[in-house]
Structures are given as C-alpha cells and as structure tokens.
Amino acid sequence: xxxxxxxxxxxxxxxxxxxxxxxxxxxxxxxxxxxxxxxxxxxxxxxxxxxxxxxxxxxxxxxxxxxxxxxxxxxxxxxxxxxxxxxxxxxxxxxxxxxxxxxxxxxxxxxxxxxxxxxxxxxxxxxxxxxxxxx
Amino acid sequence: xxxxxxxxxxxxxxxxxxxxxxxxxxxxxxxxxxxxxxxxxxxxxxxxxxxxxxxxxxxxxxxxxxxxxxxxxxxxxxxxxxxxxxxxxxxxxxxxxxxxxxxxxxxxxxxxxxxxxxxxxxxxxxxxxxxxxxx
DNA sequence: CTCTTAATGCAATTGAGTTGCAAATATCTT
DNA sequence: AAGATATTTGCAACTCAATTGCATTAAGAG
Numbered sequence: 001x002x003x004x005x006x007x008x009x010x011x012x013x014x015x016x017x018x019x020x021x022x023x024x025x026x027x028x029x030x031x032x033x034x035x036x037x038x039x040x041x042x043x044x045x046x047x048x049x050x051x052x053x054x055x056x057x058x059x060x061x062x063x064x065x066x067x068x069x070x071x072x073x074x075x076x077x078x079x080x081x082x083x084x085x086x087x088x089x090x091x092x093x094x095x096x097x098x099x100x101x102x103x104x105x106x107x108x109x110x111x112x113x114x115x116x117x118x119x120x121x122x123x124x125x126x127x128x129x130x131x132x133x134x135x
Numbered sequence: 136x137x138x139x140x141x142x143x144x145x146x147x148x149x150x151x152x153x154x155x156x157x158x159x160x161x162x163x164x165x166x167x168x169x170x171x172x173x174x175x176x177x178x179x180x181x182x183x184x185x186x187x188x189x190x191x192x193x194x195x196x197x198x199x200x201x202x203x204x205x206x207x208x209x210x211x212x213x214x215x216x217x218x219x220x221x222x223x224x225x226x227x228x229x230x231x232x233x234x235x236x237x238x239x240x241x242x243x244x245x246x247x248x249x250x251x252x253x254x255x256x257x258x259x260x261x262x263x264x265x266x267x268x269x270x
Numbered sequence: 271c272t273c274t275t276a277a278t279g280c281a282a283t284t285g286a287g288t289t290g291c292a293a294a295t296a297t298c299t300t
Numbered sequence: 301a302a303g304a305t306a307t308t309t310g311c312a313a314c315t316c317a318a319t320t321g322c323a324t325t326a327a328g329a330g
Contacts, residue, residue, distance in 0.1 A: 008296050008307055041310050046287065064252045066197040085240060090249060103238035105220060110260030114225060117199045119252045125245030143276055143327045176279050
C-alpha cells in the first residue's frame with residue numbers, strides 16, 4: 001500500500017536544495033524562482049518542493065498572513081515537528097526558526113496533538129535595532 | 136493621520152455578524168457565503184469582513200494549511216491578541232479557540248513581539264471519541 | 271426630504287497553485 | 301555502452317481565492 005517511489009537526483013532538485021540550504025530564512029516559491037533565474041519551469045519548482053517535503057528535506061510552512069514558505073531541514077531531528085517558535089518580522093518580512101524557543105502548554109482533556117504551528121510576529125533584532133534606537 | 140471613517144449598519148454587515156456570532160468555530164469566506172444564501176455579492180462579503188476586522192468585531196486567522204478563516208470577537212478583551220491556542224481538527228476541519236490554553240515562552244534578546252498565532256493540529260474531543268474509541 | 275459618501279454589485283483581473291499530456295532524462299539492466 | 305523503464309520536466313490550460321475599478325444604491329446626518 002505504501003508505494004515506494006524511486007526518487008531521482010535532478011538538476012532542478014539539486015539547485016533548489018542548495019538555495020534553500022543557503023538561506024537562513026523561509027523562502028516563498030517566488031523567492032526560489034528568482035534565485036533559480038530560469039533554470040527550470042515554475043511548475044517544476046512546485047513539484048520539487050512537494051517532493052522535498054515528502055522526503056523530509058524541507059518544511060512547508062504558512063506565515064501569519066497566509067503566505068506559504070519553504071525551509072531546508074537543518075537541525076531537524078526531534079525538532080522536525082517544529083514545536084519551536086517561528087518568528088515573522090513585520091518590517092523585513094523574514095520568517096525564521098527560533099529552535100530554542102519551545103512554548104509550554106497543556107491541552108484540555110480529549111484533544112490529541114499531532115502537529116504544531118507557532119508563529120510570533122513582531123520586530124526581529126536587526127529591524128528593531130535599526131528603526132527604534134530611542135524607544 | 137488616523138482617518139476616521141463613518142461606518143454604516145447595513146443589511147449585509149448585520150447578517151454576517153450574526154452568522155459569525157452563531158458559529159462556535161472559525162468560518163471561511165465560503166462558509167459565510169453559503170450561510171448568507173445569496174443575500175449579497177461575494178465581493179461584499181470580503182469587504183464586510185475586512186471592515187469587521189478593522190473594527191475589532193472579528194478576527195482573521197490563517198489555518199495551518201493556509202486557509203483564511205474568520206471568527207467573531209467574543210471573550211475578547213485582553214484576549215484580543217489571541218495569545219491562546221487555536222485548535223485545528225484534522226478530521227472535521229474545525230478551527231476553534233482554546234481561550235484557556237496560553238503557551239508560556241520567552242523570546243531571545245532583541246525580539247519584540249506584537250502578535251501571536253498559535254495553532255495546534257490534531258483530533259478534537261468529538262472526533263477522537265468517534266474514531267479511536269479503543270486507543 | 272435632501273445631500274453626502276459609505277457600501278454594494280458587476281465584470282474583469284491578479285496571482286498562487288494544480289493538472290494532463292507529450293517530451294526529456296535519470297537510473298537500472300544486460 | 302546501449303536499451304528499457306519510470307521519474308521528471310515543460311508547456312498550456314485551468315481552478316480558486318481574493319482584489320480592483322467603476323457606476324449605482326442606500327445609510328444616516330442635517
């Protein structure tokens with residue numbers, strides 16, 4: 001029942017993984033398309049990203065504003081479920097993982113957890129340093 | 136600078152507020168359109184919802200899968216920022232507020248918080264009771 | 271009742287993401 | 301190295317949520 005698909009190492013896949021790995025923040029499809037500079041078709045990017053997610057090489061996450069972004073799996077191991085906080089900067093728009101910030105909470109009786117998405121909006125260190133030096 | 140706009144109480148707005156208030160869960164644009172049963176245009180629904188959010192009568196939130204949903208402001212006061220957990224059921228698809236579940240966490244130096252979006256996926260009490268009685 | 275302007279309806283548009291299908295190419299076999 | 305086979309890709313067309321411009325309608329203040 002669990003179809004085993006033989007994955008292939010293609011030019012597009014290699015390039016996309018490289019791009020994702022080089023970024024410290026989550027990237028949109030558009031970001032990646034731009035970085036690839038015409039190396040492959042738009043549709044291919046979508047398909048490669050889907051595959052990467054299936055292979056646990058990348059995370060797909062939705063920002064507070066509904067924008068879908070992708071992130072290379074890095075320190076992922078027990079962190080794979082992203083129980084940590086994602087920080088979404090209101091100024092520069094960056095979406096980053098705060099691997100060490102893991103919220104504590106308890107679900108009421110009857111709720112069963114399978115996945116978590118914690119996103120915090122605000123100003124990142126870079127931006128809050130620049131804009132509100134005197135606050 | 137802070138433009139004061141005179142809001143009007145219209146048929147569409149009243150109907151939409153009523154629908155949202157009667158729902159215990161967050162609703163999509165489509166849910167609302169269905170409930171309105173042709174009372175007004177699709178576009179009007181979008182515009183009314185935008186207004187409701189601006190007036191703090193409703194919340195706009197994005198589910199883990201990127202679907203935008205709306206929720207009437209209810210117990211909102213200090214809760215307005217939605218520091219509590221939203222629960223998104225994988226089976227029935229409901230997105231509800233767990234007002235009493237407020238995660239504890241500490242942001243690293245330099246990060247300034249303005250808004251929070253905590254969404255937890257899994258099975259809600261209703262669904263986990265139905266499907267996995269013997270778990 | 272009249273006037274001002276917010277709100278609405280309609281048609282057209284944008285943009286993200288998907289799908290079907292034929293052509294290209296990665297990988298396995300011999 | 302050549303051939304077989306199934307995965308990947310490109311292309312064009314499509315879906316679906318959401319937005320926009322503009323003319324018309326209707327709140328609600330005076």
